[in-house]
Amino acid sequence: MPLPTPRKNEDQKAFISRAMADETMRRDYPDEKQRAAVAYSQWRRSRRKRLEKVLLDTQEKVKALVSELREVTECHWIEKDEPMLPSDGQFVATCELCKIEDADDHTFVWGPVLIPETVDKQGDIISAEEIEEAAHGFLEDSGRPGLLHRVMLGSRDATIVESGLLWAPYKVSKDQTLPVGTWVLGMNVYNEKVRKLIIDGKLKGYSIGGQGVGIEE
Numbered sequence: 001m002p003l004p005t006p007r008k009n010e011d012q013k014a015f016i017s018r019a020m021a022d023e024t025m026r027r028d029y030p031d032e033k034q035r036a037a038v039a040y041s042q043w044r045r046s047r048r049k050r051l052e053k054v055l056l057d058t059q060e061k062v063k064a065l066v067s068e069l070r071e072v073t074e075c076h077w078i079e080k081d082e083p084m085l086p087s088d089g090q091f092v093a094t095c096e097l098c099k100i101e102d103a104d105d106h107t108f109v110w111g112p113v114l115i116p117e118t119v120d121k122q123g124d125i126i127s128a129e130e131i132e133e134a135a136h137g138f139l140e141d142s143g144r145p146g147l148l149h150r151v152m153l154g155s156r157d158a159t160i161v162e163s164g165l166l167w168a169p170y171k172v173s174k175d176q177t178l179p180v181g182t183w184v185l186g187m188n189v190y191n192e193k194v195r196k197l198i199i200d201g202k203l204k205g206y207s208i209g210g211q212g213v214g215i216e217e
Contacts, residue, residue: 003038006046015043093126096205098172100198106188107195110162113206116181128181132165134208135183139163145187147194147203157194162186 004022006015019025019039020032029035097111113135116128126134143160146152166182178184185206189195197203 003042005042012043016040019043094205094207098176098178102195102199106190107198108161108186108188109198110186111184111206112178113183113185113208116179131181131183135163135165148207153191153194157191158187158189160185160187 003024004015004019010018016036016039019042020035025035025038029038093114095112095115097109099108099110101108114126114131116131117125143163144152145158145160163185164183166178166180166184169180170178170182170184172178189198194203
């Protein structure tokens, strides 16, 4: 019998519980710690395959949107035509915006960039210590926002006005509370085309990509 794989819309907790009780898993991996390691590995592998499919399916849409952004004022165009697929050592984390306020001459957006101890799309977890290092490194290296990992914006297009780490839990809504160690970012967006993408709901959150070393738990 093959090893169990996540079902459609099955969350991590439900899958791990089902995999730990699976007859084949119990027979092939009688040691509970080893069985748990295999279960988590199956979860990560499945999540990675799903993400690769999503990225491939949306690649043409991304290319079309990015082509429009060639005209963004003061932008630096980065030529990347290859699919943005995750691979060993690479990760992409995305968090939805919590606040969008449109003024006469700019749109203010605010929300989390990285949330500690939260499973991302690759099935990985980033610690609060690593998030702090990433937040500090971003400001030291450039502090410049971009779009879709393809376009770097200039200061007249968008400016980062807030960047920090939460020292206490912050309740965003009745259903969402950001934990201690979350990296949050606030931006004023001045470019009219980018503002429209935000207000129309086409740009919904912050996304960060990087390199890392994965450790099995």
